[in-house]
Amino acid sequence: MLSIKDLHVHYGAIHAIKGVSLEVNDGEIVSLIGANGAGKTTILHTISGLVKATTGEITYNGVNLRTTAPNKIIDLGMAHVPEGRHVFSRMTVLENLRMGAFTLKNTEQYKQNLETVFKSFPRLKERAKQLAGTLSGGEQQMLATGRALMANPKILLMDEPSMGLSPILVKEIFRIIETLHEKGITILLVEQNAKVALSISTRAYVLETGSIAMSGNAQALLEDDRVRKAYLGV
Template sequence: MLEIKNLDVHFGVIHALKDISLTVEQGEIVTLIGANGAGKTTALRTISGLKKPTRGSIIFEGRDITSISPQDRVKMGICQVPEGRRVFSTMTVLENLELGAYLRKDKAQINKDLNMIYERFPILEKRKKQAAGTLSGGEQQMLAMGRALMSSPRMLFLDEPSMGLAPLFVKEIFDIIKSINQTGTTILLVEQNASMALQIANRAYVMETGSIVLTGTGNELMQSDEIRKAYLGG
């Protein structure tokens, strides 16, 4: 479904991504794990079209999308939940969700999808008239995910969804990620909580200083002594 080939990205003289290649098959959860500064977010931003690569290609469903706009990638079914939630704090919960569907014209289906979001995240319906900035961190993460789902994505990118959340919310967010995947949405997940990410991932890539240094199934990497020592606390 998604194929990244020999991707290089520079920020001035800084070589941020170094010849990375990866694939995501339809229906999978694939995760990128690694320390801060490893290049995980840069990889997602590049695939989303927010950063231009200096070399390499991005293929989505057989089409080279390396040079097309972020908006056109959303139209094709790619949507990203950014690091730090990035909700529109002065707008209501409902207005944030409606913005997620800004490229869509199918009003009847949009209303159905809105009801689906409320079923999946009941707290958002209770708070729909509330300013998004007044929600807790966990609620804002749910809103950011709901907003992305309103674009009706076939592939969802999640950037550090557990960042700054209490442990109870972290488990809930990962349960939601699994349920989204089970309804047919393919997921590429960037996450520093390697233990939680590997538990739900079909496959994983480990990044260090802009390079992919290891890959395997989630279970294989959970059992790896190297990964346990580096990312799982022993």
């Protein structure tokens, strides 16, 4: 279980996260929705250790993530698919996937994971030798997701997977997220596309300027008037 208690994060003088608490239980898809600049990405970065918290508690299965080095977080079974994909564009698709499995010592396991990823994303297999920078946005999102899966994560942090993608691709990516969830991977999803995110989630949190404004059952939030007005454009 991932648990955040009273998290505060500052960027210099800017108080970006103001006392956020949230929980992600094993087997859930939890989405964190909110407008641009609400602090969604900051929360994910703080979980991964890329951004340092000012105060508060972040634990995953009892391990204090605030004192865990960012490159050790993956050993706990947590992988992060960053906003804007952040694939290694001057490296091939296969090299990117190999980097995803960087901490795997077992080559058999690596081969097995590679096969699983290629099965989920046949397009990546076709383009294995191609430089990641030459892929389309949708393919890069698949690569970033596949790369995270190479480490056998138990929980996946996904940051804006739908960003910049056509509606068809958004559907495709969310179908993939559901498949991953069915395979038993817990997912913390950050999305601006609140409607799609809520439709596949177990629970959700609504973030407004660094604080949790609402939270609860995803279906209930989808039907909530305030959420509908502010985030669903209805």
